[in-house]
Amino acid sequence: MDSQVHERSPGTTIRSSTTSTISFEESLHGIEQEHEQFTQWPAFTVEEDYKKRFNRNTIMSTAAAVSTSIFFPTRSHEPVDTTILRRIGRMFTRLPIRNVSWLVASLFSIGSALFVANAFFLLLPLIAPQTDFAGEVAYATPGSSVFGTLLFSFGGWAGWLEGLNWKRGGAATTLEGVTIEVLELSAKERKLKDEEAVQETTSTSDSDSDSTTGSFASRQPPLHLTDGPRATTQQLADEAMASPTATWQPALIGDDAFIWWPTMQQYRRVYWNEKTFNAGLTQWLGTIVFAVATITAVPGVADLTNTNIFYYANLLPATFGGFLFLIAAIFQMGAAQEKWYLPRPLQLDWQIGFWNAIGSVGFTLAGALFYPGTAALSLQATLASFWGSWAYLIGSLLQWYLVMGNYP
Structure with a gap:
C-alpha cells in the first residue's frame, strides 16, 4: 500500500479531516455549556458545621434538663425555707409525678374543682331557672360529675399507695x-x-x-x-x-422501697394500726362507693323514678361514700396530733384533715338530705354538695402546697 506523505512548511498547521486537537479548557467550556454549571460546594467551613451541631446538642440537653427539673425534681427530706409566693409558684412549675403525695393532692384538687362546677350546675336551676342553657342537664352536669369522680378514684388509689409507702422513703x-x-x-x-x-x-x-x-x-x-x-x-x-x-x-414510685401491695405479715405488723395507711385505705374505699352513685346518676343508666333504685343505688352509696371520706379525714387529723384529744389547728397537715372533714360532711349531707323528699331539704342537699366541694378543694390545695415545701 502506498503511503501518503503530507508535506508542511514551517509555521503552518495541518489539521486532519478525521481527527482534531482540542484544548482542556475548551473541553471544560463545552461541558459547562451542556450542563450549565457545576454544583457549588457548601459555603461553610468545618468549624461552622461543628458549631451548628454543638448548638443543637446544647438545645437538646437544655430541654432534657428543663423537663427533668419539672417532672423529676429533687426532693428534700427537710422543708425548704421559702416564701409563700415561691411555694405557690412551684405548684405550677414542678410536677413530681413519682411522688404519690403530689398525685393525691393534684388529683383531688382538680376533681374537687369539677365537683364545684357540678354543684353549681345543679344549684342554678333551683335558684335561677332563667340561667339554664342548652346541654346543661344532658352534658354539663353529668360530665362534670363523671370526670370528677374519675379523678377522685385515681386520687383515692394514690392515697392508698401514699399510706402504704409513707414511712418507706426515709426520715x-x-x-x-x-x-x-x-x-x-x-x-x-x-x-x-x-x-x-x-x-x-x-x-x-x-x-x-x-x-x-x-x-x-x-x-x-x-x-x-x-x-x-x-x-x-x-x-x-x-x-x-x-x-x-x-x-x-x-x-417514690420506681424506688426499690416502693411497694404496690402489702403482704399479710406487713399488714399485721406495720399497717393495721397506722393512721396514715388507714386514712388512705378508707378514702380509696369511699371513692369506689361514691362512684356507684355517680354512675347511676348518669342519664339513661338507671331509672331514678323508681324509689327503690333511687334510694339504694344512688342516695345510699352517695351518703355512705361521704361518710367514709369523713372517717378518712378523722384519721388524717389523728395522724397530725400527738394526742388524740389535743387538736393542732396551727399545723398545716391538721388543717388539711379538718377541711377534708368539712367537705366530707357536705358530701354526706348531699345524699342523706334527699331521703325525706321535701323541696326545702332537697335545696339544702344541693347547697351541701356546693360548699362541701369547696371545702374539699381547699383541703386538697393545702395538701398540694404542703407537698411542694420539700421541692427547692
Missing part, C-alpha cells in the same frame, strides 16, 4: 442530741424480713425474743446513729419512730 429526727437516720430496705430484703417473721411466729421457743427485738426488726426499717454507735435497743427505736419531729416522706 431524719433528733433524739437527745443524736441524729438518727432511718435506713430503707429494698423490696427483696423486706420480703426476707417478712419470711423470717413468719418463722419466728411459728416457733414457740422464740416467742419471747420476738416480742422484743425481733418484732421491731420485722416491723420497721433499721436505725443508724450518724454520730455514734448503731442503735439496737427497743426503747431508742420506738422513741425515734414515734418522735413528732420526724419528717416522714413516702417512697
Whole structure:
C-alpha cells in the first residue's frame, strides 16, 4: 500500500479531516455549556458545621434538663425555707409525678374543682331557672360529675399507695442530741424480713425474743446513729419512730422501697394500726362507693323514678361514700396530733384533715338530705354538695402546697 506523505512548511498547521486537537479548557467550556454549571460546594467551613451541631446538642440537653427539673425534681427530706409566693409558684412549675403525695393532692384538687362546677350546675336551676342553657342537664352536669369522680378514684388509689409507702422513703429526727437516720430496705430484703417473721411466729421457743427485738426488726426499717454507735435497743427505736419531729416522706414510685401491695405479715405488723395507711385505705374505699352513685346518676343508666333504685343505688352509696371520706379525714387529723384529744389547728397537715372533714360532711349531707323528699331539704342537699366541694378543694390545695415545701 502506498503511503501518503503530507508535506508542511514551517509555521503552518495541518489539521486532519478525521481527527482534531482540542484544548482542556475548551473541553471544560463545552461541558459547562451542556450542563450549565457545576454544583457549588457548601459555603461553610468545618468549624461552622461543628458549631451548628454543638448548638443543637446544647438545645437538646437544655430541654432534657428543663423537663427533668419539672417532672423529676429533687426532693428534700427537710422543708425548704421559702416564701409563700415561691411555694405557690412551684405548684405550677414542678410536677413530681413519682411522688404519690403530689398525685393525691393534684388529683383531688382538680376533681374537687369539677365537683364545684357540678354543684353549681345543679344549684342554678333551683335558684335561677332563667340561667339554664342548652346541654346543661344532658352534658354539663353529668360530665362534670363523671370526670370528677374519675379523678377522685385515681386520687383515692394514690392515697392508698401514699399510706402504704409513707414511712418507706426515709426520715431524719433528733433524739437527745443524736441524729438518727432511718435506713430503707429494698423490696427483696423486706420480703426476707417478712419470711423470717413468719418463722419466728411459728416457733414457740422464740416467742419471747420476738416480742422484743425481733418484732421491731420485722416491723420497721433499721436505725443508724450518724454520730455514734448503731442503735439496737427497743426503747431508742420506738422513741425515734414515734418522735413528732420526724419528717416522714413516702417512697417514690420506681424506688426499690416502693411497694404496690402489702403482704399479710406487713399488714399485721406495720399497717393495721397506722393512721396514715388507714386514712388512705378508707378514702380509696369511699371513692369506689361514691362512684356507684355517680354512675347511676348518669342519664339513661338507671331509672331514678323508681324509689327503690333511687334510694339504694344512688342516695345510699352517695351518703355512705361521704361518710367514709369523713372517717378518712378523722384519721388524717389523728395522724397530725400527738394526742388524740389535743387538736393542732396551727399545723398545716391538721388543717388539711379538718377541711377534708368539712367537705366530707357536705358530701354526706348531699345524699342523706334527699331521703325525706321535701323541696326545702332537697335545696339544702344541693347547697351541701356546693360548699362541701369547696371545702374539699381547699383541703386538697393545702395538701398540694404542703407537698411542694420539700421541692427547692
